[in-house]
Amino acid sequence: MEQELMRIGISLPENLLGKFDEIIQNRGYSSRSEGVRDAIRNYIVNFEWMSDMEGERVGVITIVYDHSQRGLEDALTEIQHDFGSIIQSSLHIHLDQDMCLEVVVLRGEGLEVRRAA
Incomplete structure (x- = not known):
């Protein structure tokens, strides 16, 4: 199932982008976009996990x-x-x-x- 991709623009400090690019290369991502998508998915999962405090x-x-x-x-x-x-x-x-x-x-x-x- 393919989802429509939305284009966004972000501004980052040079040192942060440099570290991110190193991670992208080390993890074998094909592009920054792939790395950003993965980072956002992880952020959402972590936020939901930290928000669910019942039990x-x-x-x-x-x-x-x-x-x-x-x-x-x-x-x-x-x-x-x-x-x-x-x-x-x-x-x-x-x-x-x-x-x-x-x-x-x-x-x-x-x-x-x-x-x-």
């Missing part, structure tokens, strides 16, 4: 932070206590002397998962 959802929050930032660890702990009913697991890793990685796995009603994030 159970699973999410992962990943945070990289400087642990010396005053009050940050306390705030993260408080948030995790506030959402304890949907937090399945958390992982804390010391990346170096200053930086930490926190991974929190959530499972629950979609709106509550979004609120926690």
Whole structure:
């Protein structure tokens, strides 16, 4: 089934277009138009997926932070206590002397998962 194509014009900064052209070449698209169509389809799917928050959802929050930032660890702990009913697991890793990685796995009603994030 063929669909009628509509022609549009867009303006992009040179650096953005350059990166887009690299992706088009790497992915094997035959034209910018093909790449733009694919990008728009992905944008629509992502938007619809993010908008549909009914029912159970699973999410992962990943945070990289400087642990010396005053009050940050306390705030993260408080948030995790506030959402304890949907937090399945958390992982804390010391990346170096200053930086930490926190991974929190959530499972629950979609709106509550979004609120926690």
